[in-house]
Amino acid sequence: MKTFVYITCPGVEKYRFSAHHPLRPERVTLSRELAQILGVLHDEDVVEAEPASPELVAEVHSPRYVRVVQTLSEGKPVPGCHVFGFASGDNPPFRGMFEASLAVVGASVAAARAVMDGAQVAVNLAGGLHHARYEEAAGFCIFNDPAVAIHVLKQKYRRIVYLDIDVHHGDGVQWLYYRDPQVLTISIHESGRFLFPGTGHPDEIGAGEGRGTAVNIALGRYADDEVWWWAFQQVVPRLFQWFQPEVVVLQMGADPHYTDPLAHAALTVQGWQRAVQWVSEQGIPVVATGGGGYSLSAVVRMWTLALATLKGVPVPNCIPPQFFLHHEVQTLYDTDVPELSERMRQIAWQFTEQSVGELKQYLRPYVEWEEPHEKGEGAVP
């Protein structure tokens, strides 16, 4: 068993834009509950964090933006608030969003500090709000907690990998560290040609001193376990070998699942878990966060499995009768597999193979790749 902490912060459950918004805080509370029922998580694993200070957040976001969030959170108008991302249906301002956002960041910061103090793994499932920009809310994200965690980790570490397995491009974190050679951002996602936020293409590789330290694995639509894992294996292990990270920030968005309503990827619970497993086997301290994931029954099972994997403990493959999901699904792993036509598989492979090839070309001045592997090698059996 690894030294493992599960971090929470009072108020994270109030991070809710509206009653019908897809980013539901139940995703986190139910994952924790299932992990507890299944014996993965115990009271002694749980650490309660303080909210982040606005001053700390203003070291990553603009101080002006932090004030705008606070003002809107108090229900006061901010003229021109649309330029800060709050006019769209994705991010409608809500009362208390300042405190709720500081709570989310506080838990990720506490996770970073726990690892700096010697924990092997620290997890904040409420975090992973990777789309927030320097001065703009985006894609349900107000403050970029992974970016603030990285900012704190930089006090101790000089080589940090941010690995983002959410189905959407981890754009906010990428842009905030685009010129920073100490932070290698890697995002594996459905290509921005088909999906929000529209970025994350192979030619985005960092700038200035940070050139070569942004990596984007852009997948075709309908990427299934096989395509996704092939692309991951083609790129990620080599990057770890090259960059030699001292710590990993892992954003565990659960929206690549085939039942997710907001994207077109077609992963199973167990296909997605392979990446979490791989990271946990590297012997590098991990700060893990949640992220997207809008099919409740998939997210809860994926995050429970992720907690077990990161903690290094076995987990029974069942959803007990007392847990609400039991009537919908009775196993942690998927037993159904997504139905994809031959044409869909072709679309996924063609796009992904080309895009991984391009990525390697763009990064060739910085990373020495090995000979290309055969398609399908290392695929999920």
Ligand SMILES: [Zn+2]
């Ligand atoms: Zn997402």
